[in-house]
Amino acid sequence: MQQGDILDLLEAADWSDIIFRLTNHALWRTRRYKWISGRPELLPGGMTPEDLALTAVLKVWDGTRDWNPVKYPNLLTHLMWIVDSDIDHLYRSTEHRKTVRMPETEDKGEIEVPDSQAVEAGKILSPEDELIAKEERDFEEKLKEELNNSVKGDEDLEFLLLCLEDGTDRPAEIAQITGWAISKVYNLKRKLYRKAAKLGNAFSNKN
Amino acid sequence: MKDKKEKKGFLESFSDFMSDPEGISTEDLRTELIGQGVDVESLEKKVMEIVRKGSEERRLAWQKHAREQRAGIEEIFESRRLAKTAEDIRDRIMKILEGGYGHGALSYAEAYFRKKETVSERDLETLLNDLDDLKLLEELGEGKE
Numbered sequence: 339m340q341q342g343d344i345l346d347l348l349e350a351a352d353w354s355d356i357i358f359r360l361t362n363h364a365l366w367r368t369r370r371y372k373w374i375s376g377r378p379e380l381l382p383g384g385m386t387p388e389d390l391a392l393t394a395v396l397k398v399w400d401g402t403r404d405w406n407p408v409k410y411p412n413l414l415t416h417l418m419w420i421v422d423s424d425i426d427h428l429y430r431s432t433e434h435r436k437t438v439r440m441p442e443t444e445d446k447g448e449i450e451v452p453d454s455q456a457v458e459a460g461k462i463l464s465p466e467d468e469l470i471a472k473e474e475r476d477f478e479e480k481l482k483e484e485l486n487n488s489v490k491g492d493e494d495l496e497f498l499l500l501c502l503e504d505g506t507d508r509p510a511e512i513a514q515i516t517g518w519a520i521s522k523v524y525n526l527k528r529k530l531y532r533k534a535a536k537l538g539n540a541f542s543n544k545n
Numbered sequence: 546m547k548d549k550k551e552k553k554g555f556l557e558s559f560s561d562f563m564s565d566p567e568g569i570s571t572e573d574l575r576t577e578l579i580g581q582g583v584d585v586e587s588l589e590k591k592v593m594e595i596v597r598k599g600s601e602e603r604r605l606a607w608q609k610h611a612r613e614q615r616a617g618i619e620e621i622f623e624s625r626r627l628a629k630t631a632e633d634i635r636d637r638i639m640k641i642l643e644g645g646y647g648h649g650a651l652s653y654a655e656a657y658f659r660k661k662e663t664v665s666e667r668d669l670e671t672l673l674n675d676l677d678d679l680k681l682l683e684e685l686g687e688g689k690e
Contacts, residue, residue, distance in 0.1 A: 341603075341607050341610070345603050345604060348596075348599075348600070348603075349596075349600055353592050353593060353596050354593075357589060357592040358566075358571055358578060359569075361588060362566055362577060362578060364564075365564075366560050366564035367560055367564045379582075392588070392595065395596070396595050396599070399598075399603065401603075414566075418564075477556075478554065478555055481555075481556065481559075482555050485559075499559075502555060502558040502559050502562055503558070504552070504558075505553040505554075505558050506558070507553070507562040507565075509562075509565075509567060509568060520568070524567075527569065528569065528577075530563070532580075534563070
């Protein structure tokens with residue numbers, strides 16, 4: 339496909355729709371991680387999920403992350419990959435990791451120092467990674483509890499959360515397992531958006 | 546239900562489900578973003594600015610590329626035209642030698658060749674230009690293309 343044809347496709351895209359979908363994607367993806375700011379809307383380097391979405395669009399336009407419509411016909415999917423990759427990069431960034439707090443201990447003399455070679459080989463988590471993993475588990479438990487409380491009494495939403503807990507998150511799969519029409523899954527998603535919006539601080543993972 | 550080996554954690558599944566905009570209308574997403582404190586108007590403005598600038602720059606870059614390609618093609622055509630001209634020169638010289646352009650032209654050509662040990666295409670072109678200047682080809686009405 340010629341550059342001129344790709345340009346025509348990019349110009350014809352519905353960018354208002356794309357930026358809303360992409361920002362929503364970035365907002366929920368950043369909530370998956372525990373950030374040092376304690377707030378998923380405040381990322382390392384002062385970035386926000388909106389910035390991530392806009393940066394992804396910019397990267398496609400300036401050629402940093404070229405879009406190949408033949409290989410990847412869905413432009414939004416391509417942009418969502420860029421956002422995911424940038425979130426991952428931010429999460430692994432030195433700026434983020436160097437500011438993670440270390441566990442406090444009263445008896446410093448008894449700290450068990452892990453074998454550095456085993457840590458490097460990934461067999462044992464470093465104290466820093468162990469702390470991050472624990473904080474993430476706690477955050478996940480807290481969020482799950484808050485969400486379950488918020489949907490109490492709504493059998494459909496309760497069942498939807500059970501599906502998610504089981505690792506089933508694709509609407510088509512959920513529809514298949516529950517026997518619901520796919521449109522019902524989408525309606526429940528909208529309902530869950532409203533419930534989640536009311537939770538507000540539950541997604542702020544500051545201890 | 547899911548096999549334990551491929552099972553995602555709750556947070557990952559929840560985030561994947563909520564971040565997938567499939568089945569949600571633009572208007573619903575707009576409302577959802579406003580509910581989350583996003584300034585949708587500013588967001589829309591910013592993306593349109595990126596698109597406008599990006600489109601302008603890419604179009605310019607693409608036009609530059611197209612111009613370069615065209616220049617390359619024209620260069621090829623030009624070199625072929627010269628080759629054709631060289632062929633034409635040879636034909637015309639043959640006609641002069643055969644007396645096709647008259648006595649004046651033939652005499653001039655003979656004098657020209659006497660002065661040279663080897664003759665290049667460039668020399669032949671010069672000879673034809675000289676004959677044109679001397680009106681020896683034009684006068685006969687056969688030298689003009």
